[in-house]
Amino acid sequence: MIQMKEAFSFLCSSQFWRMALKWTFSLIISYIQLISQNIFSTKPKCYPQTTPSLKTPICIITGASSGLGAAAAHALSKEGFFVVLAGRSTQSLSKIVNSIQKLNNDACLKAFEVDISCFESIMKFKVSLMQWLSDAGMHPSIQLLINNAGILATSHRRTAEGYDE
Template sequence: MVVVDWDAVDMVCSLEFWRMAVCWTLSLLYSHLYLLLAPRLSALFPSLLGPTPPRFPRRRFAPGPSSPIQRPLGVITGASSGLGAAAARALAAEGYHVILAGRNPQTLTKTIQEIKKHDQNACVESFQVDISSIYSIMKFESSIKQWLEESNLHPSIQLLINNAGILAKSSRVTADGFDQMMETNYLGAFFLTNIMLPLLKNSPVPSRIVNVTSFTHRSVSHVDVNMGNLARENLHCLSTLGKYQFAQTYEYSKFCTLLFSYELHRQLYVMDPASNVSIMAADPGAVATNIMRELPPSLKRLAFLVLGFLQLLQSPEIGVDSIMDAALAPPEASGRYFFGAKGRTIKSSPVSYDARLAETLWLTSFKLFEECKARVVNQ
């Protein structure tokens, strides 16, 4: 007897599936071809294409004997599995004191046990936080401050990696009133960064923010501010009619993360010479994680099979390299888009460099941030 997976059949018949299958694959191929061809094409047509984006070698933290920071402190969201757990292991190996932040205390504990199994001297802590909740984010920040004080550590952090993300198949609205995928992938990172910014600025050594984005942002080809595409109601819940456009919402959330990264770079690194905070975007490419857990298992297996055949699928241990490149790059790499490991950077989509668009998104998001904070304080 043949059992038909009607959920998979229904998805294959949807535009969202073909958007993922075609647009996302082409976007990923474009990024890899850029790595391969950009140096050659830039040499042939320097006036047209400009210089090839540079590579940035990793720099290990080397404190002086009188430095108040002997072991840098790094915070990673979504650290219970996948890329977040891989980043935690890599940072611990680099000598960081790593704070794993995630929703599930049990999986965080399991990740810490795995890290300790390979290195008993690793300094790792875990804190529970739901990035899709401003209340949880504010509680997390308060817990970090209290822990720093009780541990007699300098009241600062040196690294924040905004890695938490989801690919939600259905429309869900958070307690803050936002689309869950938008708040988890973008707004939560925006809120957390702004709340943690005083601790980053307070660092006596250069500090770093790494925002994990995705090649899928290239599918967002045009955004018209005047048409309200960045209006507050769209950040609350993108889909109000018909089926949930989860693929477009995911692309849009990663595109917003990129705009946010570039705008924060302009505010902190370009316009404020006194700031010691640098901001990088990191794209790990296609990685075999559990982010597609809400999709039909047969389609998830098919996607991994095709990506593996094209030699585009990576393990978390390999995919994390671009994140680590960004985390350990020199400060002058601020504002760069890391992709492809080996310290390499590439250019993101042309529309992602629209400064006016980024400023509009920032102002809209910051207003929502202030409103959410006030609502929590007044409860």
């Protein structure tokens, strides 16, 4: 009963609603940006069928430096995905990439350092990912996104930008 009361008080708290509204607005803004880029883009809308990047589906896994994220990266690399690993620790990501490549020489992998709790880090990741896709001549579409990085709002901590963590 006490847990239900705590859960209900959390749902009624300003921190919960602030977080819920910020995430919702962030998603809406992202969709508006995506739609406006597609509407006002001067790039051709068709892509040749022979492009090698279209044959290999791209998967992004956040929190891929250990646990379920690392296991998902192992499994999806075996299934033929180009796996983009995202995590906070470059060293841990390198270890996972090496362990996957030992088991699967044909694995297509790319690791990026990103802290999901830091908005600036997320934006740097987006820019780096788009630049890498462009440089590699790959289509900038992601076929699978696994949001495995854990963010749980249980305390009153703030990020460097002043957002609830």
